[in-house]
Amino acid sequence: MEKWLLTYPEDGLVQKAYAFAEDAHKGMTRDSGEPFITHPLAVAKLIHEWRLDEASVVSALLHDVVEDSEYSLKTIEKQFGEEVAHIVNGLTKLKEFKYGENPDSENIRKLVLSFSKDLRVILVKLADRLHNMQTLKFKSASKQKEIAWETIEIYAPIAYRLGMQKLSGELDDLAFPYLYPDEYAWLMDAVKEKYEERESYAKKLKPLLHDMLKDSHIVPISVDSRAKRYYSLYRKLLRNDMELEKIYDLVALRIIVHSVEECYAVLGTIHKHWAPLSGRFKDYIAVPKPNGYRSLHTTVSTPDAKITEIQIRTQEMHEEAEFGIAAHWAYEQIKDSKSKKETWGGVKNRKELLWVEQLRNWQKSFANQKDFLDSLKVDFFKERIFVVTPKNDVIDLPAGATPIDFAYHIHSEIGNQCVGARVNGKIVPIDYELHSGDLVEIMTQKGKKPSEDWLRFVKSSMAKKYLRSFTREKDRKIKKATHPQHVEFKIVNLDRPGYLKDVTSVFADLKINIEFLNSQTDPRFTYSIVTVRCPSVSQEKLQKVLVKIKSISGTNEVSFKYIR
Ligand code: MN
Numbered sequence: 001m002e003k004w005l006l007t008y009p010e011d012g013l014v015q016k017a018y019a020f021a022e023d024a025h026k027g028m029t030r031d032s033g034e035p036f037i038t039h040p041l042a043v044a045k046l047i048h049e050w051r052l053d054e055a056s057v058v059s060a061l062l063h064d065v066v067e068d069s070e071y072s073l074k075t076i077e078k079q080f081g082e083e084v085a086h087i088v089n090g091l092t093k094l095k096e097f098k099y100g101e102n103p104d105s106e107n108i109r110k111l112v113l114s115f116s117k118d119l120r121v122i123l124v125k126l127a128d129r130l131h132n133m134q135t136l137k138f139k140s141a142s143k144q145k146e147i148a149w150e151t152i153e154i155y156a157p158i159a160y161r162l163g164m165q166k167l168s169g170e171l172d173d174l175a176f177p178y179l180y181p182d183e184y185a186w187l188m189d190a191v192k193e194k195y196e197e198r199e200s201y202a203k204k205l206k207p208l209l210h211d212m213l214k215d216s217h218i219v220p221i222s223v224d225s226r227a228k229r230y231y232s233l234y235r236k237l238l239r240n241d242m243e244l245e246k247i248y249d250l251v252a253l254r255i256i257v258h259s260v261e262e263c264y265a266v267l268g269t270i271h272k273h274w275a276p277l278s279g280r281f282k283d284y285i286a287v288p289k290p291n292g293y294r295s296l297h298t299t300v301s302t303p304d305a306k307i308t309e310i311q312i313r314t315q316e317m318h319e320e321a322e323f324g325i326a327a328h329w330a331y332e333q334i335k336d337s338k339s340k341k342e343t344w345g346g347v348k349n350r351k352e353l354l355w356v357e358q359l360r361n362w363q364k365s366f367a368n369q370k371d372f373l374d375s376l377k378v379d380f381f382k383e384r385i386f387v388v389t390p391k392n393d394v395i396d397l398p399a400g401a402t403p404i405d406f407a408y409h410i411h412s413e414i415g416n417q418c419v420g421a422r423v424n425g426k427i428v429p430i431d432y433e434l435h436s437g438d439l440v441e442i443m444t445q446k447g448k449k450p451s452e453d454w455l456r457f458v459k460s461s462m463a464k465k466y467l468r469s470f471t472r473e474k475d476r477k478i479k480k481a482t483h484p485q486h487v488e489f490k491i492v493n494l495d496r497p498g499y500l501k502d503v504t505s506v507f508a509d510l511k512i513n514i515e516f517l518n519s520q521t522d523p524r525f526t527y528s529i530v531t532v533r534c535p536s537v538s539q540e541k542l543q544k545v546l547v548k549i550k551s552i553s554g555t556n557e558v559s560f561k562y563i564r
Pocket of ligand 1 (some may be wrong): 039063064128
């Protein structure tokens with residue numbers, strides 16, 4: 001048994017889960033040829049190293065059991081409790097999800113997050129992904145591309161949002177060569193020498209820095225150089241005309257000190273000796289990045305006319321920068337280990353609220369940026385759900401949405417003709433409340449009309465809009481059907497030259513179109529009858545017509561009737 005496993009009690013859940021998983025995966029191998037258990041074990045070890053709680057470690061050990069063995073979620077719940085079963089269920093759901101033909105990365109990120117109401121689901125998933133990426137070389141070429149795409153598009157950005165910069169960078173760099181082999185090869189070729197040159201230069205600066213700080217009576221915890229990650233460098237080069245010379249943080253120096261005061265003291269000392277480049281100083285301590293990142297960054301001119309970026313932070317900031325939310329949660333857990341259960345428990349606890357709160361804050365701060373982070377426009381857990389079409393496209397709907405909302409989201413005609421729905425293969429009522437991850441199929445019938453009643457339960461503005469416009473259209477048609485369309489005047493007159501012209505000018509003056517005009521002389525009388533038909537007019541206009549016609553000389557009698 002691995003050493004880290006032995007740090008957990010022999011009769012505890014972790015060791016029990018290990019034995020359970022080993023048995024469940026017995027005889028199975030990975031593509032590398034190793035026994036399958038090496039995978040959940042590696043994932044659980046990462047979770048252990050991130051200092052997450054016991055339920056997370058147990059869930060990591062069991063995360064592939066439901067999919068790969070005859071053991072059901074029920075068994076896991078019986079043996080390991082509701083909490084573990086809940087996390088394993090979230091992980092299984094994530095695995096079952098397959099992307100559509102035109103995957104929308106942002107919606108998939110949202111879907112993944114919405115599955116992860118419990119933060120531990122996503123943390124175990126990220127550890128799982130990291131280990132899968134580390135062993136990706138054993139997969140087929142097409143699988144490699146698919147998994148690398150998911151990693152760079154979905155999981156690395158999620159890790160970044162959670163402040164887990166180290167993990168996010170690792171995932172990117174593992175996926176980079178599989179996804180963009182030519183670009184990767186070019187970059188390696190282009191930067192190799194530059195990196196080495198900058199690394200050895202950074203080494204030369206370190207003793208100078210130490211001396212400088214000593215004069216200011218500061219003893220740093222460490223002064224290290226850190227090389228920029230490849231994929232992040234590649235992205236930066238794309239924004240900078242592929243000119244390596246413009247990248248000042250290819251190799252940056254990182255100074256870690258004991259307190260915030262020392263951070264600023266170090267900054268002052270450095271600026272006294274090495275001139276800062278204007279516009280390059282960033283105080284992420286006063287104004288942290290939306291993902292929680294705190295540090296001071298400055299770019300200074302260093303000896304031999306070089307330019308170097310220096311990052312200054314405390315140990316705590318450093319750990320948070322590397323491990324993000326995981327570090328934060330681990331701290332919290334240590335701080336109040338007495339109330340451990342409560343802090344990791346259900347959705348309503350403080351940590352969950354913090355996590356939701358944090359997402360909300362990011363959403364605010366990124367509202368104006370065009371990069372992937374501008375996506376968090378929704379309040380995940382309270383107001384939005386993410387459901388899946390039979391083609392595996394992810395549809396974003398308001399919480400409480402029904403199959404009717406879903407149908408109108410797909411197409412207005414699908415909404416109008418909706419007669420029923422299947423959710424996860426089962427027929428449901430059309431006012432059924434959908435949940436994140438539901439697979440929704442709509443049944444339609446040609447010529448079917450929507451029901452006004454639907455307005456009572458639909459949630460999306462799109463469905464409401466269509467239903468209202470349909471209702472209005474219907475009202476209009478009813479009106480059309482019951483209201484007379486035309487009015488016909490019969491005018492008995494003494495026929496005289498110019499009489500007909502006088503009649504038509506009455507209508508012209510009142511801007512009424514004449515649809516039909518006829519003049520007939522009854523041979524038995526000296527009278528003639530003029531018939532005028534026009535579109536139905538208001539009572540007011542009708543009166544005017546009558547008065548004006550009566551006033552024409554020669555008019556004997558006017559009558560009218562409505563016709564359809
Ligand atoms: Mn796995």
